[in-house]
Amino acid sequence: MKPNNKNGAGTRAARRAESAPVTIGMVARAAGVSASTISRILNGTAVVSQLKTLAVEKAVAELGFVPNPVARGLAGGRTLSVGVVAQVMDSPFYGAALRGIEDVLDPAGYSPLFVSGHWDAGNEARCIDVLRSRRVDGIIVLTGRLTDQALKACAKNVPVVVTGRALKGPGLFSLDFDNFTGGQIATEHLILLGHRRIAFVNGDPKHPDASERLRGYRAALDAAGIAYDPGLVVPGEYNEVSGLLAVNRLLEGQQQFTAIFAANDQMALGAALALHRRSLRVPEDISLVGFDDLPTSQYAIPPLSTVRHPAYEIGRLAAASMLQLLAGDKPTEKAPAPSFIPRESTRRLRS
């Protein structure tokens, strides 16, 4: 009989006092089986007799055994964690997506590991390294700036789900929101209300979304036979202050316009304030539409007409796809189509 060190309190283990770090070995002894059997039962790796299964389940329950994910990660390669590369944690848009991801991953027993890329390809690459070093089972990239190539390379080693682009491949799944159509329907809405001089506040050109939304804007203009006027397109950076500045520039440039389409809600809100400062009323004097439908947009004054970009839902779908990939299945999720949410910031052009 070999000496069993059941006395606990080993050198290092002692640090983590009482709080019962029950190990698989303890369960094994309690149930009168080997550790391998426990592992097999818990993971469904092989069939074991009813008898032992019951005994083990009982022991597990009584001792309150919880497998150590760290050890599990080292031994088996699975850590039951998936990395999420977001860009900025505190953007209302990403926040919702993260919640969606968490809501799906959690019930499946997976933990998300969030890291921020800060809209920088190099930084995103570093994030991926961190995640991989932590042995995440999969990586979700929320609309990053990494090259398609980098993503494909990454997918060779670990399942990848990416939003904001179309890019399928082995171990790689993408969920692409249709920003083009989004930009189009927003513009069409304004055109339908009689507007012809429609300004566009562009998003950060570094974001792939932005150019698509602009393309949609131009397509709608084209379809309505309205000439594209570059003077009506002003740059922005997807935040409130840039929307405010953009409208100031527009106004100072003596541009004539009756409506503004901002490439996201945050800029639209900034634009609204700029108009307010000049005593221009929305929508009486100027119609305004945004993009994203942030939770706060419906409480803006006036409530903002916008294109719904369901971040929470996209987060859920991305996580669900990852779960499929992890299970060895081929994901079939599809990003929801954009839809227009008319509220009170737009109105028919007075003729």
Place this chain on the structure above:
Amino acid sequence: MKPNNKNGAGTRAARRAESAPVTIGMVARAAGVSASTISRILNGTAVVSQLKTLAVEKAVAELGFVPNPVARGLAGGRTLSVGVVAQVMDSPFYGAALRGIEDVLDPAGYSPLFVSGHWDAGNEARCIDVLRSRRVDGIIVLTGRLTDQALKACAKNVPVVVTGRALKGPGLFSLDFDNFTGGQIATEHLILLGHRRIAFVNGDPKHPDASERLRGYRAALDAAGIAYDPGLVVPGEYNEVSGLLAVNRLLEGQQQFTAIFAANDQMALGAALALHRRSLRVPEDISLVGFDDLPTSQYAIPPLSTVRHPAYEIGRLAAASMLQLLAGDKPTEKAPAPSFIPRESTRRLRS
């Protein structure tokens, strides 16, 4: 010469193709030293000769060796990760705090592991179990609903930093924002402007913050010799719609008031919309102040006067405190004092 299995592609390792999972052993061979030495150099556990140190550093750089946190966690007990119990990922307030935490933890080599408690004590307890099972080195709890006792118990096993309450102890540090004073200065501001009928939109009573802010409101009233009128205090839930509803209730209740103090900005924004719907202008007819100073509040129409509650900064401080705790030091950080940010939603009562 023992057979060195340098051929790579072992049974399981094969799965993670190429992408160089450089191990400490490979560096050891390359540098001509033992693995222990590498470990010692990387962790500063012991003094090693300049010569070997240089050789190792060179090998590490050339091979691009990155210690595997998983293995490190199993062996040493440290995972270089700290758990963060937030409540709702997509609240603008928590978003900022999370960013602050990440910004401090990341340079220190620690990864945050975010989990959402959803304002439920039971759920928070479960979150802590998850975090502990993942062997995080420390836990940051952002204003949860756990009992002080539960927190103290937890701190026995792992360092804990908690915001939103005063609760020091061994391995336990707290960062308490002064909500009382915050409520007080907001109310004082309105009183100074000549307002005496000041409505208060309360926060979710389940949040500890809310009652403190209310207490501050009452204290300011008292100090100014204004009688407290329960009819002017209406319940809210810390979100926009509840602020809107609260004001509706106030208006329908035929209450007379010239100013509103909402216990957070989100409710203040909802309140603003409710007033707008009734054609009551802010601040001409009603003055409005919020609490938190969300990034969007300065772009509200009109820009919202509010109490600054620096979420990002608090996140940073919490993370910094955790780093101290982890280093064996006693944290000395202190939550910033609340300050009032006058903007355009308040004005002197016309006499």
Place this chain on the structure above:
DNA sequence: TTGTATGCGTTATCAG
């Protein structure tokens, strides 16, 4: 100062 042996808690491999 440095290398060797051992262990961390699981999973995977291989005999039975």
Place this chain on the structure above:
DNA sequence: CTGATAACGCATACAA
């Protein structure tokens, strides 16, 4: 179907 036994990659006590 089941139990030893060997990894997993690193940190540490121990010996040198």
